Amino acid sequence: xNIKDELLKISTNVVIDEKKAHYxxxxxxxxxxxxxxxxxKNLGFDHVVSVTGVDYPDKVEVxxxxxxxxxxxxxxxxxxxxxxxxxxxxxxxxxxQGNLAGKRPPVTVPSLVKxxxxxxxxxxxxxxxxxxxxxxxxxxxxxxxxxxxxxTWPMRKDFTYQRAKVFIE
Amino acid sequence: xxEKIFNIDDLQNINVEGEKYIILQIGPSHPGSGHMxxxxxxxxDIIVKVDPDIGFVHRTSEWxxxxxxxxxxxxxxERIMLPDTVHANLAYILTVEKLLGIEPPPRAQYLRSLVAExxxxxxxxxxxxxxxxxxxxxxxxxxAFGDREPFIDLMEMxxxxxxxxxxxxxxxxxxxxxxxxxxxxxxxxxxMERRLKDYEDIWVKNPxxxxxxxxxxxxxxxxxxxxxxxxxNLRASGVYYDTRKHQPYAAYPNLDFEIPTMKNGDSYxxxxxxxxxxKQSIRMIRQILKDLPEGKIVADQIYNxxxxxxxxxxxxxxxxxxxxxxxxxxxxxxxxxxxxxxxRGEIFFYIKSTGDKYPYxxxxxxxxxxxxxxxxxxxxxxxxxxxxxxxxxxxxxxxxADR
Numbered sequence: 184x185n186i187k188d189e190l191l192k193i194s195t196n197v198v199i200d201e202k203k204a205h206y207x208x209x210x211x212x213x214x215x216x217x218x219x220x221x222x223x224k225n226l227g228f229d230h231v232v233s234v235t236g237v238d239y240p241d242k243v244e245v246x247x248x249x250x251x252x253x254x255x256x257x258x259x260x261x262x263x264x265x266x267x268x269x270x271x272x273x274x275x276x277x278x279x280q281g282n283l284a285g286k287r288p289p290v291t292v293p294s295l296v297k298x299x300x301x302x303x304x305x306x307x308x309x310x311x312x313x314x315x316x317x318x319x320x321x322x323x324x325x326x327x328x329x330x331x332x333x334x335t336w337p338m339r340k341d342f343t344y345q346r347a348k349v350f351i352e
Numbered sequence: 353x354x355e356k357i358f359n360i361d362d363l364q365n366i367n368v369e370g371e372k373y374i375i376l377q378i379g380p381s382h383p384g385s386g387h388m389x390x391x392x393x394x395x396x397d398i399i400v401k402v403d404p405d406i407g408f409v410h411r412t413s414e415w416x417x418x419x420x421x422x423x424x425x426x427x428x429x430e431r432i433m434l435p436d437t438v439h440a441n442l443a444y445i446l447t448v449e450k451l452l453g454i455e456p457p458p459r460a461q462y463l464r465s466l467v468a469e470x471x472x473x474x475x476x477x478x479x480x481x482x483x484x485x486x487x488x489x490x491x492x493x494x495x496a497f498g499d500r501e502p503f504i505d506l507m508e509m510x511x512x513x514x515x516x517x518x519x520x521x522x523x524x525x526x527x528x529x530x531x532x533x534x535x536x537x538x539x540x541x542x543x544m545e546r547r548l549k550d551y552e553d554i555w556v557k558n559p560x561x562x563x564x565x566x567x568x569x570x571x572x573x574x575x576x577x578x579x580x581x582x583x584x585n586l587r588a589s590g591v592y593y594d595t596r597k598h599q600p601y602a603a604y605p606n607l608d609f610e611i612p613t614m615k616n617g618d619s620y621x622x623x624x625x626x627x628x629x630x631k632q633s634i635r636m637i638r639q640i641l642k643d644l645p646e647g648k649i650v651a652d653q654i655y656n657x658x659x660x661x662x663x664x665x666x667x668x669x670x671x672x673x674x675x676x677x678x679x680x681x682x683x684x685x686x687x688x689x690x691x692x693x694x695x696r697g698e699i700f701f702y703i704k705s706t707g708d709k710y711p712y713x714x715x716x717x718x719x720x721x722x723x724x725x726x727x728x729x730x731x732x733x734x735x736x737x738x739x740x741x742x743x744x745x746x747x748x749x750x751x752x753a754d755r
Contacts, residue, residue, distance in 0.1 A: 203450050204599060205689055230580035232691075232700045233717040248689065248702060252577045252591050258598035261689045263702075301580025304724050305717070312414075327407030327754055338415060 186260065189226055193219045207263040213293060216266055220247070220298045227254030228262060231295070234305035236313030238339045242267050243290050245315055247302065268292055268315075289314035289336070296320050312338035373400055376736070380408045384743055385482050386750030390727060397736045404727040410754040417714040422448060422681045423521075423674075425714065430516045433718060433752045435478045437516050438471035438507075439694035443716070445520045446601055446690040447701040451683035452522060454653055458603075458645045460524035463510075465603040466640045467519055469633040470507055473544070474500045475695025476584075476626045476633075479747035483623060484555065486744030487564055492555045499547055502540040509533060521672065522681070524650030528670035534641050541634050548627065556627060565619040569730045569742035572617060579725040583697020584625045585746050589617035595693035606643070609636050619745035626747070682707055694719055696747050720753035 186206070190197045196209040210216050228249040237244040247264040251257035268290045294317035296302050306317045307326040314336035317323060325332065336342060372395065379389035387408040393401040413432050417425040429444050430437040442464060449456070456464070481496030504514045509530055511517040519526055555561060571581065576589035586593060594611045596604040612628035614621035648655060650672045657675040658666060665673055687704040697719025704713035726746045731739055 229577050235715045237713045252593050327410040
């Protein structure tokens with residue numbers, strides 16, 4: 184099986200660096216994401232190692248790193264299934280919604296938990312850290328942040344934390 | 353017992369509303385090996401649903417590392433994985449080296465494997481000890497923690513620090529092998545081999561231990577694959593996968609070792625496999641000390657940047673001091689991934705560089721985080737009294753999972 188040909192069938196946008204065991208496949212169309220994931224699973228990529236976002240000024244890139252336990256040829260490959268989604272414009276909240284003022288609203292991508300159950304905790308983490316809403320995730324809650332965490336999306340680059348206000352008189 | 357194959361829809365179908373079930377909150381104050389809360393729904397004393405609530409020791413390591421110079425991430429990742437520091441250090445440095453394009457010399461590769469295997473033994477002994485106290489055997493807890501000491505002393509002899517060694521740097525390692533290390537290591541290895549027999553007598557072959565662990569917390573091979581479980585827990589379910597074999601790094605391509613696998617995937621197998629891996633690590637340490645090649649312990653790209661005082665220090669004390677390059681390091685733009693087989697399983701790193709002073713995206717996934725499905729899936733259907741057995745057998749470490 185030539186992995187490069189198989190990946191090119193899924194998307195024309197493929198980056199391969201065999202020396203570093205780094206394989207990347209980029210998907211633009213959200214409708215094709217689930218198909219691409221199913222095809223990869225049928226190839227033998229049976230588990231998700233990590234789900235993460237990368238925050239850019241205009242977009243959020245969602246990466247599912249997948250690998251294989253069952254197919255001998257694929258055990259040495261770290262494949263990044265990458266999907267970019269444009270960020271909506273920041274909402275101008277009024278004073279009453281103080282904490283959310285100027286913050287960027289979340290983005291929405293399809294969840295791949297139905298295909299790869301191993302993504303379940305990883306997608307929850309990407310949701311709380313990057314504000315990526317995974318549509319179809321059965322249990323999308325905060326994982327590590329407190330339930331009443333009031334700031335939005337701490338791993339985004341525009342996140343500013345409030346220092347503790349200490350007054351000494 | 354959970355006989356059927358895991359299905360993601362089950363999570364939605366479990367209806368735990370109403371007064372039939374008791375909700376039990378275990379934790380968050382240190383239920384076992386760290387701070388986490390396990391929320392358990394019980395029907396009588398049968399577990400119906402488990403919701404592991406993690407994050408009580410979340411230390412924002414990714415956020416901190418994205419706002420610091422590259423080299424300063426080493427102490428951060430080490431302090432997350434405290435019983436397993438060398439592997440966290442090694443995985444991060446391997447990723448940075450891929451970005452920088454530096455290849456360490458053979459002697460440094462062997463020294464990396466050496467300290468990693470010593471660390472793996474201490475990590476497994478830690479896991480065995482914690483498992484002991486979970487089952488109520490304070491003897492094996494004291495034994496295992498006591499037997500970690502000779503190995504930690506070996507690490508101190510080699511690296512200068514007991515736990516947080518920061519031994520591995522881009523391009524090589526910081527210290528060369530000290531005089532008398534080989535003899536000392538051989539003594540410790542022989543001691544450990546003797547002790548492993550004692551462990552088998554009092555712990556592994558103990559009928560009480562067998563009664564409490566055999567057929568408890570079975571994880572089938574198919575489930576282990578689909579849930580993405582890692583490390584000894586994966587191999588206890590019969591999956592032949594080890595990053596040291598399948599994505600080799602350091603000196604592992606040159607070493608002769610076996611990957612033990614088990615069949616049943618129950619808690620007892622997860623205990624046995626740790627004992628087997630200690631034996632393999634002992635075998636590897638002997639090979640490394642026998643075959644250790646001569647030469648530099650740091651790559652030429654780094655060595656050439658040492659100033660005359662540092663070079664003199666390198667020749668006399670066999671110690672690499674940090675050239676200014678280390679703090680001004682700016683890896684070229686690009687992204688890299690690396691995997692390392694730590695004591696508890698596989699560490700994964702994904703780092704994106706934009707050629708800046710700080711990493712643009714610093715992502716890492718630790719083995720304990722990926723072993724979380726044990727709580728949601730494997731514990732369901734067991735009695736509450738079996739939950740400590742399952743928790744203890746997977747060698748779960750909350751600070752590592754929370755990062």
